[in-house]
Amino acid sequence: MKNNDNLPASENPEELLKLKLTEPKKWAAGIPAVLVAGTDVIEEAGLVRGLTGLFHMNKKGGFDCSSCAWPDPDDERSPIAEYCENGAKAFAEEATTKKLDASFFANNAVADLAKLNDYEIGKKGRIAQPVYLPKGATHYQPISWDEAFKKIASQLNSLDTANEAAFYTSGRTSNEASFMYQLFVREFGTNNMPDCSNMCHESTSVALAEAIGIGKGTVKLNDFYDTDVIIIIGQNPGTNHPRMLSALEKAKNNGSKIIAINPLHEAGLMAFKNPQKVKGVLGFGTQLADLYLQVKINGDMALIKAIEKLLYDAERETPGKVFDNEFIQNKTVGYEEFIDHLKKYNPLELAEEAGVPFAQVQQAADMLKDKSRIIICWAMGVTQQVNGVDTIKEIVNLAILKGSIGKAGAGLCPVRGHSNVQGNRTMMIWERPKMSQLDKLKEVFGFEPPREKGYDVVESIKAMHEGTVKVFFAMGGNFLSATPDTVFTAEAMRKLKLSVHVSTKLNRSHLVHGEEAIILPTLSRSDKDVVNGEEQFISCENSMGVVQMSKGILDPVSTDLLNENQIVCKLAKATLGARSVIDWDKYAVSYDEVRNAIEKTIPGFTDYNIKVRKPGGFYLPNAPREGRFENTEFNGKAPFTITNLPEHKLAEDEYMMTSIRTHDQFNTTIYGLNDRYRGIHNERRVIFMNEKDIEKGGFKPGEKVDLFNYYDGIERVARLFIIVPYNIPERNTATYYPETNVLIPINSVALKSNTPTSKLIFIKIKKHIPVNLN
Incomplete structure (x- = not known):
């Protein structure tokens, strides 16, 4: 199915630029981030207008960055730059003098x-x-x-x-x-009010509302500075929420450990060179991830269950030393049923299903075993899956096993993508309003x-x-x-x-x-x-x-x-x-x-x-942050949820594909044509593949291919992509959006949240055949 020649194109042109490859980075930010950001701002807004705006961005009394929703510090903010490279690029886009x-x-x-x-x-x-x-x-x-x-x-x-x-x-x-x-x-x-939440964190809103009584996270920024372990699942902060790197750096300096879970090794999860510190300017970085679990696409559920099972085994050996039994007894329901279900799993098999070596899964469990100040972060890599709601509920299961909600340095942290997307929902931008909300509108207006x-x-x-x-x-x-x-x-x-x-x-x-x-x-x-x-x-x-x-x-x-x-x-x-x-x-x-x-x-x-x-504003009420689950259906307690593993059966010539951003974009806004952290320059139409898959499929690095999806018996095609060998699990691939949104079926959605499954679709890869549009 292609566009009629007489109609405006609905997609990016099927044309290649001149791709240049470099080695992927193992660290994020540094002086290159400053130079790129500064260049963009000056080119678009000019020196005086540009610097004036940057100085006021995210400052108290200034204007809020229109990019991501990462919070500003509650106390003092940077006198140099309270923004990141991508925030500066977002500002450059809107401050441009071109009209x-x-x-x-x-x-x-x-x-x-x-x-x-x-x-x-x-x-x-x-x-x-x-x-x-x-x-x-x-x-x-x-x-x-x-x-x-x-x-x-x-x-x-x-x-x-x-x-x-x-x-x-x-x-x-x-x-x-x-x-x-x-x-x-x-x-x-x-009530026909679709919004961008429907496409990103709707799975979070559904899961958390059912599990803890509010569809929002439970941590404050200061919790990151005084915690023992931070788990980051399906999120790439170096590109999507770069200011989070400063919080992670501070957490590391204060003794926290970080576990990163992602199918790709992302620079912003490995190390951070802070350009506002002498060490960063001189090229020295802070190592971030103490343990990097390179999970298969949608292997998160199996991985979390494997960790839970290992923690349960450790709890049996030393009762009361691993799980927070007081929290479980007083604040939760369904524990026995959950444990009966968990007993059915073999952690070795779960590790294999997740695609992570068992020794690394055991290491993750050991890092969590005697800790309760644990923060778990996630983003689109979790929410945009068919089982996104259940995976988030499994994250909640892990948190309440450890009593890691309602205390300083602990909690759930869904990292929102757009700067006021959470505020939109608070303001009742929602296609499913509560009757109490509508009653209030009637009363007031x-x-x-x-x-x-x-x-x-x-x-x-x-x-x-x-x-x-x-x-x-x-x-x-x-x-x-x-x-x-x-x-x-x-x-x-x-x-x-x-x-x-x-x-x-x-x-x-x-x-x-x-x-x-x-x-x-x-x-x-x-x-x-x-x-x-x-x-x-x-x-x-x-x-x-x-x-x-x-x-x-x-x-x-x-x-x-x-x-x-x-x-x-x-x-x-x-x-x-x-x-x-x-x-x-x-x-x-x-x-x-x-x-x-x-x-x-x-x-x-x-x-x-x-x-x-x-x-600095004010915090909205958040009962779970204070250890209260008053809005759940279980008399003020958080329920354990029984979830099942997803099943993925790939045909011999099929691959799993996840869509990702480049470092030169925010959502659908394209700032430039480079993705320097992954070593991609002057091109967006690429598909990252494991080297073994390239060879087994009869392809070659740099070869031009077309990508196909056949969900519901309909052929969808994204033509003219270049194969790039990359460190990604076998039978897993990654591409940039919106170029491959054409492959995401309208009927492939997350259960309960109806979120499009942009982070997992099944594709076939074929050698490119030029199409004669005449």
Whole structure:
């Protein structure tokens, strides 16, 4: 299934650049990170504008980085740089002085822009004014804000039911805009609110809510500085959350041990050269992982069970010395049933299933045996699996066996990917709201919100494809490139009556659109947000439940931009008109008024406007952090969960594939074409393979191949990739996304969370055959 030549391309062009390979790095950061980051910022924003912004990023009273959700220190923050290389690149993208005005869109047809790769599209600059693509048109054209809102309102009000619209949210959206967005959508009459959580940590939210009573982690940043063991599973902090390296370095210096679990040896898990310290500047690093367990893709469940079984055997030899029996007795349920299930497993067989030498599994168990101050971190390598929810519950099993929740230096740490994705969910961006939340909305605002479950991301795509969703509104993000089954998703988006995107920069989702399309340009985090002559600020929530203010300090590149909150309020007023019971004008001009409304509606936000103005912000309530499991279904106790091992049966010519980021990207935003930690330069269309697999498959290093997936009997193909030999387990492969999102089946999702299984799909690899498109 390929794109029609007359339609804009839904994927990156199938073309190769000039690949250059170097040896993969065994350490992260250092002076190269400083040089690369500085170059990007100066090229995009200029010296003065760039340095001014960097100095204020992640500082108290400054603006929150729009990249990852790793928390800022509670106490003193770096006087030099409270940001990482990728944070600086993210800032450079939004602080650029390049802008797309009417002349740009007049000179560039949508189809021509779609022929560019995602890196080239993103580098065009900031969108400077609202633009509209009429039905049948080839070029976006200028449109006034009022006219844009009228067109969107007209389409929404012409729908037979509110459920024929879907409203997407990216993790970049502030607490204030998120709250008003869901308020508008629910007063409009639907819970169709797919968001980026559906594609990343939804498995975490489901698993933790059932196991400990809250869908969030239980640690603070300071816990990392006073812990005994840190376990990092399915996460690559050096690329995806680089500021975490500073916390790991401090943990190591304070005596902590680190166990890394990942199919690839990642530089950011091996060593860290801190560029803010003399030692790092001189080229000396801190060794991070004391034990590196190179697990097979989706071998995490077997590995955790093997460790648990070895710990149980040790507990039998020295009762009360390995497990926290007091914690188990007082704080948990289901222990006996869990142990009966665990007894069935042989740790030798489990180690083999995980792909890890048994001696290393035993070493991991020995490191944990007499420790209880244990922090377990995970990310997409765990959540984006069919059994992601169960694997997280198995992580919880290990933590509660050791009593490693509710005490200093211990706990569960899901590391969120986008800076306010956790805040979005706190603000009720959710397709499955609780009845108590909806009751509160009714009490505070006086309208009856819809009660039926809405569409998540996968369900929205299917509904668009079936024609039951006709209007799609995206608050940020690059929906097409972030979602699975790219050709299927593109077909779905082209069936829409109207697609609308609130964006800062151009991306591929603007180029694969409905019959009509509108782009509404908005302010970035670093932009000054001035309403009625008064500078405003927003707030965000990080991975550890801290809510703090974010205030932009740069002059926007255009005077024709609105903040996200204004966009929501003006659209709501245009759409709902006299039938609305909400004073949208009041909220459009004052974030303080929005925060007052949040305080009345959402628990934990008492004195919001006062506390958010305090340097560093405030922590939201988190009962499990204090050792209380009051919101579980088991009378205030955390349940042990019985889980089963996944079964993977590969055909002789099949491989498991996981999708990963380069070091030169954040989610779908491509900063550059290099992945220097893995030794890849000037290319993204590569597939990492074990050398034995290359030989057995009759391939050669550097050979061009095509990748196929046949889930549900449908052939999906990603063409023209280069084989790169790499240290990865046999029958395992890795590729970059979004280039291989086309291979991820729309129906291959995690059980319970419905998250696309981007970290494990089955592929076949065939020698490349050029396709004649004529």
